[in-house]
Amino acid sequence: MESERTLAMIKPDAVARGLVPRILSRIQESGLKILALKSLKLTASDAGGFYEVHKGKHFYEPLCSFMSSGPIIALVLEGEDAIARWRKLMGATDPAEADNGTIRKELAESKERNVVHGSDSKETAAFEISFFFSGIELTGIK
Numbered sequence: 017m018e019s020e021r022t023l024a025m026i027k028p029d030a031v032a033r034g035l036v037p038r039i040l041s042r043i044q045e046s047g048l049k050i051l052a053l054k055s056l057k058l059t060a061s062d063a064g065g066f067y068e069v070h071k072g073k074h075f076y077e078p079l080c081s082f083m084s085s086g087p088i089i090a091l092v093l094e095g096e097d098a099i100a101r102w103r104k105l106m107g108a109t110d111p112a113e114a115d116n117g118t119i120r121k122e123l124a125e126s127k128e129r130n131v132v133h134g135s136d137s138k139e140t141a142a143f144e145i146s147f148f149f150s151g152i153e154l155t156g157i158k
Contacts, residue, residue, distance in 0.1 A: 018096065018097075019094060019095060019096055019098070020094070020095075020096075020097065020098045020099060020138065020141070021051065021092055021093065021094045021098060021141060021145060022092070022093050022094075022098045022099045022102050022134060022135045022141045022145075023090065023091070023092060023093075023133075023134065023135045023141055023144035023145050023147075023148065024043065024090075024091040024092075024093050024102055024132065024133070024134055025088055025089065025090050025091070025132065025133035025134075026039050026040075026088060026089035026091075026131065026132055027082075027083065027088055027129075027130070027131055027132060027133060028082065028083065028085045028086035028087065028088055029082075029086075029125065029129040029130075029131055030123065030131035030132065031055075031086055031087050031088065031089060032086050035123055035131060036089055038123070039119060039123070039131070039132060042105060042119055043091070043093065043102075043105070046101060046102075046105050047095060047101075048093040048094065048095045048098055048101060048102060048105075049093065049094045049095055050091055050092070050093060051091075051092040051093065051094050051154065052091065052092040052149050052153050052154055053089065053090070053091045053092075054089070054090050054148065054149075054153075055087050055088070055089050055090075056087065056088060056090065056148075057084070057086065057087045057088070058083055058084045058088060059084055060080055060081065060084045062084065063079070063080040063081075063083040063084045064076075064080050065147070066083070066144070066147055067079055067080060067083070075128075078128070079128075082128065082129070090148040090149070092145055092149060092154065099134070099135055099136070099137065099138065099141060102134045102135075103134050103136070104118070105118060105119060106118060106119050106120055106132050106133075106134050107119060107120035107121050107124075108120065109127055109130055110126075110127040110130075111123075111124035111125070111126070111127070111130060112127075119131060119132055120132065
């Protein structure tokens, strides 16, 4: 397996509920390396750009509103098979369908307020990482 990078995001609901330390701890315990981390608040326009792929779908506007409702934590994770490993640790989008022991099963309130986000492919990860982090923020990090 090759080392890869993925974007992880701790969403506004988790930040508001004080879940950031628990989620960061779970990431570190999983063996994924945190290469970069920042806290920021998305504007509705920022959220729209990030979720552009979903524009026109019924959940797009509510999603953009939610994601711009409070601060988020954006992270770049690295490790062997990082995308699949982070997605497994997150659990299914709907916490009712998530496996026991996953972040969403244990911490999410609903399908819409599901505390974390993760890239679903190498191509998506490349876009999402560059959306939040400039080259200088990742240059030389090994």
